[in-house]
Amino acid sequence: MKNRYIANISYDGTNYYGWQVQSKHRTVQGEIQRVLTEITGQTAIVHGSGRTDAKVHAKGQVAHFDLAGNMRLDKLQTGLNALLDPDIRVNSIKQARSDFHARKSAVRKEYRYFIWNDRILMPFLRDYRTHILDRLDEVTMAKAARRLIGRHDFAAFSANPNREIEGTVRELYRLDVRRYGREIRIIAQGNGFLYKMVRSLAGFLIQVGIGKLGPADGPMILDTKTRTAVVPTAHPQGLFLWKVFY
Amino acid sequence: MKNRYIANISYDGTNYYGWQVQSKHRTVQGEIQRVLTEITGQTAIVHGSGRTDAKVHAKGQVAHFDLAGNMRLDKLQTGLNALLDPDIRVNSIKQARSDFHARKSAVRKEYRYFIWNDRILMPFLRDYRTHILDRLDEVTMAKAARRLIGRHDFAAFSANPNREIEGTVRELYRLDVRRYGREIRIIAQGNGFLYKMVRSLAGFLIQVGIGKLGPADGPMILDTKTRTAVVPTAHPQGLFLWKVFY
Numbered sequence: 001m002k003n004r005y006i007a008n009i010s011y012d013g014t015n016y017y018g019w020q021v022q023s024k025h026r027t028v029q030g031e032i033q034r035v036l037t038e039i040t041g042q043t044a045i046v047h048g049s050g051r052t053d054a055k056v057h058a059k060g061q062v063a064h065f066d067l068a069g070n071m072r073l074d075k076l077q078t079g080l081n082a083l084l085d086p087d088i089r090v091n092s093i094k095q096a097r098s099d100f101h102a103r104k105s106a107v108r109k110e111y112r113y114f115i116w117n118d119r120i121l122m123p124f125l126r127d128y129r130t131h132i133l134d135r136l137d138e139v140t141m142a143k144a145a146r147r148l149i150g151r152h153d154f155a156a157f158s159a160n161p162n163r164e165i166e167g168t169v170r171e172l173y174r175l176d177v178r179r180y181g182r183e184i185r186i187i188a189q190g191n192g193f194l195y196k197m198v199r200s201l202a203g204f205l206i207q208v209g210i211g212k213l214g215p216a217d218g219p220m221i222l223d224t225k226t227r228t229a230v231v232p233t234a235h236p237q238g239l240f241l242w243k244v245f246y
Numbered sequence: 247m248k249n250r251y252i253a254n255i256s257y258d259g260t261n262y263y264g265w266q267v268q269s270k271h272r273t274v275q276g277e278i279q280r281v282l283t284e285i286t287g288q289t290a291i292v293h294g295s296g297r298t299d300a301k302v303h304a305k306g307q308v309a310h311f312d313l314a315g316n317m318r319l320d321k322l323q324t325g326l327n328a329l330l331d332p333d334i335r336v337n338s339i340k341q342a343r344s345d346f347h348a349r350k351s352a353v354r355k356e357y358r359y360f361i362w363n364d365r366i367l368m369p370f371l372r373d374y375r376t377h378i379l380d381r382l383d384e385v386t387m388a389k390a391a392r393r394l395i396g397r398h399d400f401a402a403f404s405a406n407p408n409r410e411i412e413g414t415v416r417e418l419y420r421l422d423v424r425r426y427g428r429e430i431r432i433i434a435q436g437n438g439f440l441y442k443m444v445r446s447l448a449g450f451l452i453q454v455g456i457g458k459l460g461p462a463d464g465p466m467i468l469d470t471k472t473r474t475a476v477v478p479t480a481h482p483q484g485l486f487l488w489k490v491f492y
Contacts, residue, residue: 010369057369087372120335120337121335122335123256123258123303123335124374128370
């Protein structure tokens with residue numbers, strides 16, 4: 001008889017080849033599984049709510065895993081944090097119903113994309129912000145963002161639409177662009193995101209911000225349902241998986 | 247005929263053996279001097295306002311150096327930032343009077359020490375905060391800090407008082423302790439600081455915060471003029487050289 005656990009996890013993706021286990025590279029999932037085995041003596045797959053790419057961060061990734069026996073939750077959390085490197089932290093662990101699934105049970109996800117829009121990027125933010133020197137017009141970016149909200153085929157904003165087994169239609173509930181001084185924050189909420197979709201949306205919005213594309217281009221690009229070089233993929237280090245809703 | 251320049255510099259000290267040039271290790275001064283030579287073909291000593299230790303950061307370190315010929319300031323700044331790693335940034339460069347000296351002309355310096363006072367330290371702050379799990383009493387810490395303000399012999403709060411060629415008396419203008427949620431910030435301003443003095447003050451204040459020492463212990467420790475194990479040196483990663491006043 002195994003019990004299911006849910007963990008809320010933060011990580012700095014700088015030194016990892018993304019979330020998903022790879023045979024030759026260090027990944028967040030791989031590290032957590034390795035440490036979990038070290039603590040419990042059991043082999044468990046740590047199922048995340050979704051993958052994140054190399055250098056992408058998470059403030060609130062959620063993952064579930066099954067373990068035999070009864071674990072003391074605080075001991076499990078303390079043990080994981082003691083053995084993991086400080087760039088991965090388990091914020092909380094709780095027991096879950098056996099039908100809970102970190103990916104399938106998620107009803108909404110929030111990503112945040114952070115742009116530093118100034119001549120100099122502070123050293124302390126170098127791994128956590130995309131640096132854009134040209135002054136971005138955040139008002140026009142926000143206009144362009146609003147025209148992408150809703151249920152659409154986002155194939156043109158995905159890196160590899162043919163890979164998506166659940167199709168390429170997703171609903172975007174929220175896509176906000178706001179400036180906070182030298183920083184621009186993009187907040188994206190949706191019922192799911194295609195591969196590299198947030199970075200493609202951010203790449204598109206940056207093009208709008210520097211005046212190379214306009215708000216009307218968003219719906220036109222959606223209509224093509226084809227990814228082209230018109231939409232660049234913004235750098236990974238500005239991206240955070242912020243919150244998963246269940 | 248050489249001209250003197252002043253640079254304002256930020257750096258993340260995590261990957262450096264401190265400010266000062268060392269033959270075998272990578273240092274901030276060493277990197278800037280190397281890149282300066284690469285750009286100008288000239289060898290110049292980059293005189294900082296003071297040293298910082300390994301893993302200590304700077305938001306506003308100030309340094310001066312002399313170069314022959316007339317340099318375009320914006321080109322010099324852009325060139326330095328292009329060749330330096332992104333964990334060192336030159337925020338500004340201006341020309342200085344020939345009698346300006348980054349260390350000797352400084353009239354006041356400000357350091358800030360950041361403590362993360364919660365069970366979990368976010369991965370993104372791991373190199374920029376000292377992590378203290380025990381709940382710190384910031385009100386008592388602030389009281390203890392106020393009793394250290396003024397002109398004193400700070401030998402008991404220095405790592406190596408015999409090394410100080412200008413003696414061990416310094417004036418502390420300001421020593422503030424404030425809590426901002428899970429974070430505690432110590433701001434220290436003085437006319438100069440002894441070797442490891444801010445980290446020793448922070449180490450003392452942390453002992454007060456956890457109740458091992460009290461506000462009355464500060465003046466008593468000062469009076470001993472001797473460094474003992476009663477005052478621990480707080481970790482380097484919480485410390486920032488914040489601003490140098492001229």
